[in-house]
Amino acid sequence: MKNRFISLAVFILSTFASSACGTSFTLLTEELPPFSINNGGSGAGVSIDIVSQLFTRAGFDYHIKIVPWKRAVVTSLNDENTCVFSMPRNQEREASYHWISPIIITQTGFYTRDDSPHKLVTIDDAKGLKIGTYNGSAVAEYLTSWGYEVKLTTKDAQNIYKLYNKRIDVWAADTLSAKYLANEHKITNLKEQLVYFSTLRALACNIKVSEIKVNKLRQELKLMYIDGTIEKIISKYK
């Protein structure tokens, strides 16, 4: 937790603006490859590509900022014309936002070394094992609610090393992130044991954003699924 706030203080902030004039919407996200990648330029990643395309098609001005997640959440709750993505949609948060959903449907899996003695058939098989994930993630929230032994890091990539040093038995990670990070860190003997949860991730907009604009975004998002745009963007990062 402490390290996370230190990184907050470092104030990683990048701004990627639309070519259209005006700054009607501020769209906040965290750096989370391959969903959002702060490449110092135009910004990239599955979620950023989808959201950019969505606002362009809807004809709304926007600019995207990569900020620490907690700041993204607090700012989007307080500031008009501000949205945060890609937020897992759940009951507790439902009343706080307008939801444009799903921006993307993600999956979470259990990963082990390929020489692991542990065989995970159902989520129950992870009981009693040391599960690594990162602080503040929905993965941690879900597993903790089930009473699993969760070991937290500040960055998800650290879990790869913990797994290979046998400091954790299992890494619980988003399936796209896991493949991306394994590739980045040139890890080949990672074993996907069980994909145990699917999440609808949404664009969550401040409650004062007008219903008309929200409905326009919802309609455009639906069209992006129907015409294959979403699938095409996702496949670029697989």
Next chain:
Amino acid sequence: MNYQAKKKWLSSKHRDLSKLMVFLCACTLSVSCMADMLAAEKWVSNEFKESTLTKEQQMKEMQWFVNAAKPFKGMTIRVVSERIDTHVYEAKVLAKAFQEITGIKLVHEITGEDDVVKKIATQSELNYSIYDAYISDSDLIGTHYRSGKVVALTDFMAGEGKDVTLPSLDLDDFIGLSFTTGPDGKLYQLPDQQFANLYWYRADWFDRADFKAHFKKLYGYKLGVPQNWSAYEDIAEFFTVHVKTIDGKKVYGHMDYGKNDPSLGWRFSDAWLSMAGAGDKGIPNGIPVDEWGIRVEGCHPVGASVSRGGALNGPAAVYAITKFTQWLNKFAPPEAKGMNFSQAGALPGQGSIAQQIFWYTAFTAALTNPKLPVTNKDGSPKWRMAPSPKGPYWEKGMKLGYQDAGSWTFMTSTPLKNRKAAWLYAQFVTSKTVSLQKTLVGLTPIRNSDLMSDKMTEMAKKYGGLIEFYRSKARVAWTPTGTNVPDYPGLSDLWWKNIALATNDQLSPQEAMNKMAFEMDDRLMKLEQKGQERCAPKMNPQRDESYWLNRPGAPKPKLANEKPQGVTLPYAASLEAWD
């Protein structure tokens, strides 16, 4: 272990059974078949010991699964359901059993009910396959039927799913099929678990002579199981205001929840208005006006506001919301107002609540924990469940409460092969081989044969009235949301968003229900314009409310006296109402 070794092991350990298995495998004798049947034997012997079938019948059923699953071996199938004990058992135990017996990898995800609804709505709207099957509440039957996106099981079982439909499924044995049947008479969902919403109270406190005498002195009638909302209100006041403490601990005569989140909506959409008496007579949901206050002509919704013939903002609905708010403010623990469904569910078990008018029997298993202050040392409960008291607008022949029927639902957008494999799992977890054991774990019965079994008779005393309720004829008066509601995911948020305005004192109950009825009509009109596959809304024109209020049935005019004399009964006599 090679094939010969397996045969040897079988002959030495389970000679009779092995004869049966060898016979059953004869048509497809293979190492794989034997391995699957060994797995089946292990699960039947160790886990599915309680069954209304004999072991031989169980093994015959398992053999059918082994054979039917062959084309799907190695596939990964993904299903989702809400988080209750029954589904947790399926996800952790039955999914593993199914995988070992059939070779189909089964991932059974568990999440919040609201998330399940959003996921199935997303798949339906986008035609984008997220899951191979859903355990979706039958409350969505009106949506599923009209969407054209949900597979009619009647057609599937007779057609493309015939080869994967269990011969011993015995549909007539399911107690909830009427909830999952569309207006066209076709079955759209297969019940997986059921629980009701009943009245819950501390029988030990109600039996205390000092409390009985005190109550009689104050209210002029006996303390007992309340038969109407007047008595419920008196008892709530009695414990919160007059008894105040028991053994030095503060006690309350009422428990509920009021946090502004989606679970507040269930508190009302799950039949609260019909308990007050807002709808029409007619099981399962009231004809032509149901418990959501929606009027239907033929199969077409025609309005929710009184001005269009509905009852959503009528006097009975306003009364129901008024009582909810008053009781929450005056008689429940102060923290209840900030609680949601899950947080509130645990409270009666902590020993400070005397009664709860709206209590889900899905909590039965949790409240039989011997460590709780509401359970006796021998494991028997200090509490009982009883029929729900009726509001002053309620009339004989109306539904009296809510029943949840989480049911297997298959989307047309799921590839056929995946759908067939998922159908096998759905039948496995509801099969007679498995269902009694599953019922004992989760206490959410779906089969008449399980309810009538000797095992259930033996266990009934532990469950505080649950089995008596499910064995009674009255269970048909506790029903889920019905076919009047044409788009459950698209309309249900109106409940919590508007009721919260009344509970937070931002609007009066009448103002909140007027706003809600207007918004419900507006969304129904949009559905009419957009169109649905079948039975879309055809809205009535607006009329003066008196036109509808002066006609027989719902919407009903305001009663001159909304608090008639309180009526109570002893527990045994209250159960007779169930027959």
